[in-house]
Amino acid sequence: MLDVKAINQYYGGSHILRDVSFTAPVGECSVILGRNGVGKTTLLKCLMGILPIKSGQVVLDGTDISKLTPEQRVRAGLAYVPQGRDIFSTLTVEENILIGMAKFSHSKAGRVPRHLYDIFPVLDEMKHRRGGDLSGGQQQQLAIARALASEPRVLILDEPTEGIQPSIIKDIGRVIKDLGYQGDMAIVLVEQFYEFAEELADNYTVLSRGQVVAQGAGEDMANNRIQELVAI
Numbered sequence: 001m002l003d004v005k006a007i008n009q010y011y012g013g014s015h016i017l018r019d020v021s022f023t024a025p026v027g028e029c030s031v032i033l034g035r036n037g038v039g040k041t042t043l044l045k046c047l048m049g050i051l052p053i054k055s056g057q058v059v060l061d062g063t064d065i066s067k068l069t070p071e072q073r074v075r076a077g078l079a080y081v082p083q084g085r086d087i088f089s090t091l092t093v094e095e096n097i098l099i100g101m102a103k104f105s106h107s108k109a110g111r112v113p114r115h116l117y118d119i120f121p122v123l124d125e126m127k128h129r130r131g132g133d134l135s136g137g138q139q140q141q142l143a144i145a146r147a148l149a150s151e152p153r154v155l156i157l158d159e160p161t162e163g164i165q166p167s168i169i170k171d172i173g174r175v176i177k178d179l180g181y182q183g184d185m186a187i188v189l190v191e192q193f194y195e196f197a198e199e200l201a202d203n204y205t206v207l208s209r210g211q212v213v214a215q216g217a218g219e220d221m222a223n224n225r226i227q228e229l230v231a232i
């Protein structure tokens with residue numbers, strides 16, 4: 001379980017995140033919603049240690065990881081699929097996935113586990129192609145496979161549907177749902193595509209101007225009119 005406790009973050013003098021707290025239980029998809037610029041990506045970067053926090057705590061399975069470097073957090077069990085995907089375009093699909101396994105010993109880190117290609121068959125077909133030659137949707141699948149290759153306890157996804165065609169959005173939704181059902185990782189999903197978020201959410205947190213303004217169970221999102229809070 002990931003426990004985020006009263007995080008505060010600043011860019012220079014601008015107070016971007018204000019006492020943001022939420023819990024992401026294992027086996028659940030925890031959705032973070034909010035309009036453009038409210039601080040969602042900043043929050044994820046703080047969870048990963050890419051940006052420092054001024055105060056608050058990030059607690060993974062009871063251990064405070066707030067002071068760890070991003071690399072140490074990956075070793076501790078966090079995996080991050082950034083907005084824009086950050087695929088290495090000159091490396092092959094297989095090499096991109098292997099980068100996600102860098103935390104493992106040499107013997108294990110050299111081969112892509114079969115189940116990742118079973119989850120994303122298109123990556124198996126294209127494993128010798130360069131990452132840069134893939135479509136946007138295929139790159140998103142590759143970025144998720146690379147994150148899963150580290151066998152995370154917490155999978156953190158920043159807008160995985162952005163710029164992706166509907167058929168691949170469906171595939172990605174199915175994968176996220178299945179990962180939740182497996183029950184061995186917590187999923188944190190930042191998403192602007194409301195219907196996709198509502199479909200997957202076990203619980204939700206809405207941010208506005210860096211603050212939590214609504215929180216609850218995914219099944220209550222419609223009744224609580226959450227879409228109105230995030231409509232652009």
Ligand SMILES: Nc1ncnc2c1ncn2[C@@H]1O[C@H](COP(=O)(O)OP(=O)(O)OP(=O)(O)O)[C@@H](O)[C@H]1O
Binds near residue numbers: 016036038040
């Ligand atoms: N490096 C930076 N320096 C200064 N301000 C920044 C920086 N990065 C982001 N900001 C500002 O911080 C605020 C939060 O940005 P952030 O990218 O976290 O929002 P977001 O909710 O993820 O938005 P989007 O949905 O557009 O990705 C915005 O006002 C943004 O302009």
